[in-house]
Amino acid sequence: xxxxxxxxxxxxxxxxxxxxxxxxxxxxxxxxxxxxxxxxxxxxxxxxxxxxxxxxxxxxxxxxxxxxxxxxxxxxxxxxxxxxxxxxxxxxxxxxxxxxxxxxxxxxxxxxxxxxxxxxxxxxxxxxxxxxxxxxxxxxxxxxxxxxxxxxxxxxxxxxxxxxxxxxxxxxxxxxxxxxxxxxxxxxxxxxxxxxxxxxxxxxxxxxxxxxxxxxxxxxxxxxxxxxxxxxxxxxxxxxxxxxxxxxxxxxxxxxxxxxxxxxxxxxxxxxxxxxxxxxxxxxxxxxxxxxxxxxxxxxxxxxxxxxxxxxxxxxxxxxxxxxxxxxxxxxxxxxxxxxxxxxxxxxxxxxxxxxxxxxxxxxxxxxxxxxxxxxxxxxxxxxxxxxxxxxxxxxxxxxxxxxxxxxxxxxxxxxxxxxxxxxxxxxxxxxxxxxxxxxxxxxxxxxxxxxxxxxxxxxxxxxxxxxxxxxxxxxxxxxxxxxxxxxxxxx
Ligand code: PHE
Numbered sequence: 001x002x003x004x005x006x007x008x009x010x011x012x013x014x015x016x017x018x019x020x021x022x023x024x025x026x027x028x029x030x031x032x033x034x035x036x037x038x039x040x041x042x043x044x045x046x047x048x049x050x051x052x053x054x055x056x057x058x059x060x061x062x063x064x065x066x067x068x069x070x071x072x073x074x075x076x077x078x079x080x081x082x083x084x085x086x087x088x089x090x091x092x093x094x095x096x097x098x099x100x101x102x103x104x105x106x107x108x109x110x111x112x113x114x115x116x117x118x119x120x121x122x123x124x125x126x127x128x129x130x131x132x133x134x135x136x137x138x139x140x141x142x143x144x145x146x147x148x149x150x151x152x153x154x155x156x157x158x159x160x161x162x163x164x165x166x167x168x169x170x171x172x173x174x175x176x177x178x179x180x181x182x183x184x185x186x187x188x189x190x191x192x193x194x195x196x197x198x199x200x201x202x203x204x205x206x207x208x209x210x211x212x213x214x215x216x217x218x219x220x221x222x223x224x225x226x227x228x229x230x231x232x233x234x235x236x237x238x239x240x241x242x243x244x245x246x247x248x249x250x251x252x253x254x255x256x257x258x259x260x261x262x263x264x265x266x267x268x269x270x271x272x273x274x275x276x277x278x279x280x281x282x283x284x285x286x287x288x289x290x291x292x293x294x295x296x297x298x299x300x301x302x303x304x305x306x307x308x309x310x311x312x313x314x315x316x317x318x319x320x321x322x323x324x325x326x327x328x329x330x331x332x333x334x335x336x337x338x339x340x341x342x343x344x345x346x347x348x349x350x351x352x353x354x355x356x357x358x359x360x361x362x363x364x365x366x367x368x369x370x371x372x373x374x375x376x377x378x379x380x381x382x383x384x385x386x387x388x389x390x391x392x393x394x395x396x397x398x399x400x401x402x403x404x405x406x407x408x409x410x411x412x413x414x415x416x417x418x419x420x421x422x423x424x425x426x427x428x429x430x431x432x433x434x435x436x437x438x439x440x441x442x443x444x445x446x447x448x449x450x451x452x453x454x455x456x457x458x459x460x461x462x463x464x465x466x467x468x469x470x471x472x473x474x475x476x477x478x479x480x481x482x483x484x485x486x487x488x489x490x491x492x
Contacts, residue, residue, distance in 0.1 A: 001018060001022055001029075001030065001033040001034065001037065002037060002042060002043075002185065002188065002190075002193060003190055003193060004018065004021040004022050005018075005021075005043070005179070005181050005185070006181070006185075006186070006188075006190055007021065009181050009186045010180075010181075011180070012178050012179075012180045013178060013179045013180065014178055015027055015030055015176075015177065018030045018034075018179065031177070032200075032218070034177065034179045037179070037185065038179075041182055041184055041185075042181065042182060042184055042185035042188065043179045043180060043181055043182060043185050044179070044180050044182055045177055045178070045179050046177065046178045047175050047176070047177050048175070048176045048177075049173055049174070049175050049176075050150045050151065050152065050173075050174055050175075050176060051150070051151040051171050051172075051173060051174075052147075052148040052149065052150055052151070052171060052172050052173075052174045053141060053148055053149055053150075053151060053154060053159060053169050053170070053171045054141065054144065054145075054146065054147075054148035054149075054169065054170055054171075054172075055138070055141050055142055055168070055169060055170075056167045056168055056169055056170040057167050058165075058166065058167035058168045059138060059141065059142075059162075059167070059168040059169050060142075062138050062168065063138050063139060063141075063142035066135070067131070067134055067135055067138060068094060068098055068101065068102045068105060069102060069105035069106060069109065069131065069134075070131050070134070070135055071093050071094060071102075072088065072093060072094060072102050072105075072106060073106070073109075073127065073131055074093075075088070075091055075093040076111075076118060076120065082117045082118075083117070083118055084113075084115075084116040084117040084118060085099070085103070085113065085116050086116070088102075106118075109127050109130060109131075110126070110127065111127070133155070133158065134158065134161075134162075137154070137155055137158040137162070138168075140154070141154075141169065148172070150174075151171070167484075196214070196215065196216055197211055197212075197214070197215040197216070198215065198216045198217075198218050199212060199215045199216070199217050199218060200218040230487050233491055235486070236466070236470060236478070236486070236489045236492070237376075237462075237466060237478055237479075239491070239492040240462070240465075240466055240469060240492060241358050241376075241462070242492075243403075243492050244358060244378055244403070244462070245358065247399060247402045247403065248356040248380065248399070250402075251354075251395070251398065251399070251402075252354055253354045253355060253356045253380060254353070254354065254355050254356075255355070255356060255357060255358075256340055256341070256344050256355045256356070256357045257340065257357055257359065258334070258337070258339060258340035258343060258357065258359065259334075260333055260334060260360060260362070261288065261291070261294075261331060261332070261333060261334075262294075262331075262332060262333075262334045262339050263293075263294050263296060263328060263329055263330060263331060263332065264280065264285075264287075264327055264328055264329070264330040264332055265296050265300070265301065265304065265325075265328030265329060266296075266339045266342065266343055267285075267332060267334050267335060267336070267338075267339050268280060269301075269304045269308065269323075269327075269328045270304060270339075270342045270343075270346070270445065270448075270449070271338060271342060271416065271417035271445055272307065272308070272416050272417050272442055272444040272445050273416045273417065274308065274319040274321075274416065275308065275319075275321070275323065275324060275327050275328075276321070277416070279335075284335060284363055284364055285332050285333075285335055285363070285364065286332060286333040286362050286363075286364060287330055287331065287332045288331040288332055288333065290331075291331040292330070292331055293326070293329040293330055293331055294329055294331050295329060296325070296328060296329055298325075301323075301325040301328050301329075303448035303449075304323065304328065304448060305323035305325070306318075306448070307444045307447070307448050308321075308323045309321065309322065309323050311444065312444075312447065312448065313447060314442075314443040314444050314447045315443065316442075316443065316444050318444070333361075333362035334359075334361055334362065335361055335362065335363050336361050336377055336379075336459055337357055337358075337359045337361060337377040337378075337379035337459060338379060338417070338457065338459055340357045340359065340379060341355065341357070341379055341380070341381040341455075341457055342417075342441075342445065342449070344381070345381070345383060345441075345446065345449050345451050345455060346449040346450075349449050349450035349451040349452070350450070350452070352383055352384035352385070352453065353381070353382075353383050353384075354380075354381075354382050354383075354384075355380065355381060356378065356379065356380035357378075357379050357380070358376060358377070358378050358379075358462065359376060359377065359379070360374055360375070360376050361374070361375060361376065361377050362374055363375075367476065369473065369474045369475060369476070370464075370475055371475070372463065372475055372476070372479070375461060375462065375463045376461070376462035376463060377459050377460065377461060377462060378436075378459070378460050378461075378462055378465075379457075379458070379459045379460075380395075380457070380458055380459075381441075381455050381456060381457045381458075382395065382455070382456040383451065383453050383454070383455040383456075384453055384454075385453050387440075387453060387454040387455065387456045388454065388456070389420060389440060389456070391456060392422075392438055392439075392440065392456035392457075392458065393410055393422070393438075395456070395458075396408065396410075396424055396436075396438055396458055396460075400424075400426055400435075403465070403469070404469075405426045405427070405428065405468070407426065407427035408424065408425065408426050408427070409424075409425050409427075409432065410422040410423065410424055410425070410438070411423045411425065413437060413439075415437055415439055416442075417439075417441060417442055417444075417445050417457075418437075418438070418439025418440055418441060418442060418457060419439065419440065419442045420439055420440065421437065421438070421439035422437065422438045422439055423436075423437060423438075424436045424437065424438055424458070424460065426468070428468050433464070433468070435460050435461060435464050435465060436458060436459055436460025436461060437458065437459055437460075438456070438457065438458035438459070439456075439457060439458075440454055440455065440456055440457070441454075441455040441457055463475050463478060466478055469492075470489065
């Protein structure tokens, strides 16, 4: 390349000219050789970055079949009399999944949908003009093909518009370089230059011969841009669960599991939640028709009855009133994973333990940015002679520190089944976010189960934590199967 450039020592060379002059076909040769000459101060190299736009998959569709709004508009313009949504669906102009988005696009253009009928404004010039501009933009980009078109040659307002629509256009950065000899490059004695093999790929063929013995090997440049491999991998939530599991196992905990279907008795009575507590009512709990009830041994419900009615032997005065074993036997979907830990204590009251579980829970919640009716909790207990509040706080803090959130604080809170009770908050982007509850099980919980030692317990929301880890402001993103988002998630 240096020899070729010396043919016109004062020239500012572009890529194509150098390809010609060197009789190369691959632009990577120019970039590679140019880079090396630049590092040896034999050439100066300028770089200009520019943004290149191309059609994405929906854009290709639009180029082939017309933009969604254009197709609906064409159909609308051919209709006589009133037509509505149902006619559109019958006409097969758009696919079912596109209909909603199509109507939204028409509304933005000023076409109303009143009582299911389309209302077109009397003057349609502006609509036609807008559609024409959009369609032209799409065909221009379609003509640019795989190579794409630089932003400077495109209509910027159309770019702004289409960039907000999903899957129509995508961009990448491209670097345009030029090369020019430096005085040092100009004064090199061309006759002294030797050609040497520079090996970039070590192949079996190369190793069979002897050329490599005298060759130079090209170093890897880890700063170069490279395509992101799109590989199969775990769903981000599954990957997060695996990471949490690994942390608790590493901290010496054993994993426990439980069923989604449980009884009000284990979900609530065992936890000393009063039977007339508002959270028991239909709005929070999914009670089941089948099984409507699940039998619980009388000895068990009697223990709960004593504690609830009068405190039993715990020194507590209980909630008063009359305990109903029918209520306790009601079948339901667990509303928290605390059923698993309390059952574990009931099954192993005399064995000290450190256990955790990650499981799905169900609550009658309306879906919004921060709520789902099905979500997961991370739950754990430490039961041993010296279990204490500081031990509980340290454990929870250590878990979050290992997750990458070293700033954790606890605040007083209330749960019917713990005393003292804590709320756990984690600092994220300068704000304290509530991620879970914790506390020491009350005697009203542990005594009927025959447990002698203090039980430190905590439960936290997995999706809330996932929102921090994946930097989301909408919890629904985790479950909408957005392929683009999924493939761009880092491997945890
Ligand atoms: N079960 C509580 C919840 O669902 C969390 C919790 C677990 C609180 C254990 C205290 C002890 O929010």
